[in-house]
Each structure stands twice: as C-alpha cells, then as structure tokens.
Amino acid sequence: MNNRMQELNTLFVDTFDAIRQVEEKSLKHVGGGKLSIAEFHTLECISEGEDNRRTVGEIAEALSVTVPTVTVCVNKLVKKGYAVKTRSETDARVAYVELTREGRKMNRLHRYFHEQMLGAIDEEFSEEEMEYLLRCIRRLNMFFKEKSE
Amino acid sequence: MKEKIVEILADYKNVDISEIKTDVPFTELGLDSLDVAELVMQIEDELGVTLEMSIKYNTVDKLADYIAERT
Numbered sequence: 001m002n003n004r005m006q007e008l009n010t011l012f013v014d015t016f017d018a019i020r021q022v023e024e025k026s027l028k029h030v031g032g033g034k035l036s037i038a039e040f041h042t043l044e045c046i047s048e049g050e051d052n053r054r055t056v057g058e059i060a061e062a063l064s065v066t067v068p069t070v071t072v073c074v075n076k077l078v079k080k081g082y083a084v085k086t087r088s089e090t091d092a093r094v095a096y097v098e099l100t101r102e103g104r105k106m107n108r109l110h111r112y113f114h115e116q117m118l119g120a121i122d123e124e125f126s127e128e129e130m131e132y133l134l135r136c137i138r139r140l141n142m143f144f145k146e147k148s149e
Numbered sequence: 150m151k152e153k154i155v156e157i158l159a160d161y162k163n164v165d166i167s168e169i170k171t172d173v174p175f176t177e178l179g180l181d182s183l184d185v186a187e188l189v190m191q192i193e194d195e196l197g198v199t200l201e202m203s204i205k206y207n208t209v210d211k212l213a214d215y216i217a218e219r220t
Contacts (some may be wrong), residue, residue, distance in 0.1 A: 007183070030182055030183060101190065104190070105187065108186045108202045109186050109202075110204070112185075112186070112202050112204070113182075115204055119204055
C-alpha cells in the first residue's frame with residue numbers, strides 16, 4: 001500500500017469512527033442517555049413506514065438486521081415508552097410497531113441532529129467543494145453498496 | 150399565528166408573554182433542542198398541522214412564517 005492509499009485507509013476508518021462518536025455523544029445528550037444509537041435508528045425506521053408504522057419483519061429488512069435483534073430492540077422501546085405494538089385493522093395476525101408521542105419527539109431530535117451536523121459541514125466548504133464532495137461520496141457509496149451485495 | 154406561538158411558549162416556560170422576544174433565537178430564550186421539539190409538538194397538537202423541526206426556524210418569527218406557509 002503506497003502512502004496515499006495508507007492515508008486514505010486511515011481517513012476512511014477515522015472519519016467513520018468520528019461521525020459515530022459525534023452522533024453518539026449528541027444523541028446521548030438529547031435522549032438523556034435513555035436511548036442507544038440503534039434504538040434511535042429503529043425509531044427513524046418505524047416513522048418512515050407507511051402510515052408511520054412497520055412490522056418487526058419490515059424493520060429488520062430495512063435495517064438489514066435479524067428479526068430477533070429487532071424484536072429485542074422493539075421490546076426495549078415499548079418498555080421505555082417510545083413505541084407501542086398495535087394490530088392491523090384488517091388482519092389481526094399482523095402486528096405493527098408505532099411511535100408514541102415521546103418516540104416521535106426523539107425521532108425529531110435525531111433528524112434535527114443530522115440537520116445541524118450537515119449545516120456545520122456546509123459552513124466548512126465552499127459551494128464548489130460541496131458539489132465535488134457530493135459527487136465523490138455518491139461514487140463511494142455506490143462502490144461500497146455493490147461490494148456488499 | 151405569532152401570538153399563538155408566544156402564548157404556547159410563555160406557558161411552556163412559565164413566564165409572561167411580554168418576556169418572549171419573537172426575533173431572538175430559541176437558544177437565547179433558554180430553550181434547548183428538547184424544549185424546541187416539545188414546543189413544535191404542542192403547536193402541532195393545538196393547530197392540527199404537521200411541522201418539521203429545523204434550524205431554519207429558530208425564532209418565533211421564522212416559525213410563524215413557516216407555519217403560515219403550511220396552513
């Protein structure tokens with residue numbers, strides 16, 4: 001690996017870790033330490049479902065994790081008062097997970113955090129740099145998605 | 150609209166409405182992001198609208214303009 005590749009490798013790992021750390025620190029603050037990052041992302045996933053609800057299977061598929069993992073996470077969210085389980089109006093065999101008012105509030109704060117983070121990044125770069133950054137990240141994203149399939 | 154937000158905010162902070170400056174960022178009014186989220190949700194409940202919590206609407210004036218656009 002030449003120097004440039006070595007630096008790129010270090011930057012990938014460092015940047016990924018730094019983003020996770022900033023997000024974790026910020027969300028720990030807004031959530032009062034009551035929710036983990038995985039729980040915040042589960043709340044987000046539920047809110048993005050049709051009619052703002054999703055089945056456990058749908059959540060697992062969307063987050064690329066197993067159904068038992070989601071079941072544990074959802075049960076914790078229900079216990080903490082951020083989500084509730086409901087039944088389908090047309091098929092009682094189908095159980096949905098929906099956000100409570102507190103769950104919706106936490107999801108809002110999560111989105112707000114991302115907006116703040118992106119706003120801060122936007123201030124760091126010129127219009128031209130942002131455009132270029134976006135193009136590069138798009139290609140990187142495509143590259144890694146193809147590799148993971 | 151602005152009056153309604155001021156009323157909800159004053160009630161939430163337990164202060165007189167005269168103490169709420171509408172052109173001052175929420176942070177300067179002593180509100181953190183959790184307070185702003187609660188404020189936005191109370192406005193949604195009272196007005197029956199769905200709002201996005203955003204750094205763009207960081208004062209009562211800006212929030213009122215945004216809500217006016219949505220209703």
